[in-house]
Amino acid sequence: MQKFKLSLRVSSALRTAHPRTTPLRSYSTEARLTTDHVRIVEVGPRDGLQNEKKSISLETKLELIRRLANTGVTTIEAGSFVPAKWVPQMASTSEILQHLLRTPPPSQNQIAYNYLVPNIKGLENLVTILESEGATAGSKDDAKASTTTEISLFAAATESFSKANTNCTIAESIERVRPIVALAKEKDIRVRGYVSVALGCPYEGPDVSPGKVAEITATLLEMGADEVSVADTTGMGTAPRTLELLHALSAAGIANSDLALHFHDTYGQALVNTIVGLEHGIRIFDSSVGGLGGCPYSKGATGNVSTEDLVHTLHGLGMHTGIDLEEMSRIGAWISEQLGRANDSRAGKATLARIAGEKTCP
Numbered sequence: 001m002q003k004f005k006l007s008l009r010v011s012s013a014l015r016t017a018h019p020r021t022t023p024l025r026s027y028s029t030e031a032r033l034t035t036d037h038v039r040i041v042e043v044g045p046r047d048g049l050q051n052e053k054k055s056i057s058l059e060t061k062l063e064l065i066r067r068l069a070n071t072g073v074t075t076i077e078a079g080s081f082v083p084a085k086w087v088p089q090m091a092s093t094s095e096i097l098q099h100l101l102r103t104p105p106p107s108q109n110q111i112a113y114n115y116l117v118p119n120i121k122g123l124e125n126l127v128t129i130l131e132s133e134g135a136t137a138g139s140k141d142d143a144k145a146s147t148t149t150e151i152s153l154f155a156a157a158t159e160s161f162s163k164a165n166t167n168c169t170i171a172e173s174i175e176r177v178r179p180i181v182a183l184a185k186e187k188d189i190r191v192r193g194y195v196s197v198a199l200g201c202p203y204e205g206p207d208v209s210p211g212k213v214a215e216i217t218a219t220l221l222e223m224g225a226d227e228v229s230v231a232d233t234t235g236m237g238t239a240p241r242t243l244e245l246l247h248a249l250s251a252a253g254i255a256n257s258d259l260a261l262h263f264h265d266t267y268g269q270a271l272v273n274t275i276v277g278l279e280h281g282i283r284i285f286d287s288s289v290g291g292l293g294g295c296p297y298s299k300g301a302t303g304n305v306s307t308e309d310l311v312h313t314l315h316g317l318g319m320h321t322g323i324d325l326e327e328m329s330r331i332g333a334w335i336s337e338q339l340g341r342a343n344d345s346r347a348g349k350a351t352l353a354r355i356a357g358e359k360t361c362p
């Protein structure tokens with residue numbers, strides 16, 4: 001495999017788009033790629049399914065998670081402790097947690113199951129189940145030796161989105177997060193933060209302040225979040241603005257190792273922006289199998305970048321994910337069929353077509 005070497009010349013595009021703020025500099029990647037392993041956070045069962053019009057049964061959700069756990073992926077967002085009136089598709093999350101606590105993952109994989117909590121009540125509900133099952137977040141007894149339970153919490157980078165998504169201002173949402181992190185730390189639960197609409201807001205447009213995103217990210221980390229996923233909820237991000245945002249995060253003193261990137265592929269820019277992130281040194285990316293999802297507050301929004309497309313791109317760049325692309329492609333086709341929707345992964349469809357072709361070739 002040839003050494004991964006890119007020269008995207010992002011800097012000249014950046015200069016045109018942002019003449020005042022961005023320093024002129026050449027953009028060489030080689031020195032930044034010190035490690036070639038990327039951790040993918042599979043968000044299909046939560047971020048994907050929460051936005052699908054058709055609800056699926058608990059059994060199908062469990063089957064989805066079981067199959068995903070067999071692909072080599074190490075972090076799976078399994079559900080969300082939100083009121084059913086806000087997100088009806090996530091209503092069976094308690095049962096999912098219970099089931100996963102009782103079931104060792106297949107193939108002896110070490111898997112972290114992550115649950116979104118919008119407020120302290122969500123985390124209290126999760127902890128009640130954890131304790132009633134006699135489990136801790138990082139279960140150490142034999143039956144549960146290889147699963148851990150994590151949470152995600154979230155804030156938004158614009159006031160309008162914060163109001164629509166969480167019924168409160170940004171400042172109030174940060175205050176809401178504080179006791180969640182404190183309780184999670186007390187219970188030894190790993191915490192992931194999200195900053196939504198980091199590269200574009202359905203109400204306020206693409207010009208979201210990178211400084212504001214960096215400020216919220218830093219606040220979540222200072223409170224005790226273990227990593228923060230910076231989310232392009234609307235898919236409005238472009239390569240130059242992604243780079244500008246990454247520079248703002250670095251300038252705020254935030255280490256790349258504390259960051260993940262979460263791209264939706266509404267404008268088909270997710271993989272381009274992923275490469276910008278890779279070049280900058282980010283090694284954690286979120287994606288959903290089959291490109292499941294959308295966003296109820298963002299008209300026309302498609303789902304997350306598909307895991308199959310992301311894995312295909314990363315492997316093509318010589319990076320490692322530990323994920324079996326063929327198996328992931330089969331799951332993408334299967335879950336799309338269960339949901340009665342098109343499979344949004346080009347690499348997934350192409351992989352399956354290639355396998356079918358190989359089988360029928362004389």
Ligand SMILES: CC(C)(COP(=O)([O-])OP(=O)([O-])OC[C@H]1O[C@@H](n2cnc3c(N)ncnc32)[C@H](O)[C@@H]1OP(=O)([O-])[O-])[C@@H](O)C(=O)NCCC(=O)NCCSC(=O)C[C@@](C)(O)CC(=O)[O-]
Binds near residue numbers: 262
């Ligand atoms: C934050 C709230 C709850 C405030 O919602 P609210 O209506 O202001 O809540 P409230 O505190 O006034 O309570 C209202 C009722 O809900 C109950 N309640 C309160 N909390 C809970 C809970 N956790 N679980 C179960 N029940 C709960 C509470 O007990 C009460 O019950 P009642 O007295 O009426 O019977 C609401 O705004 C909410 O759930 N928002 C989250 C919506 C959501 O999940 N959005 C999608 C996730 S974010 C996302 O997807 C983006 C991301 C992360 O993927 C990254 C990206 O941007 O791409």
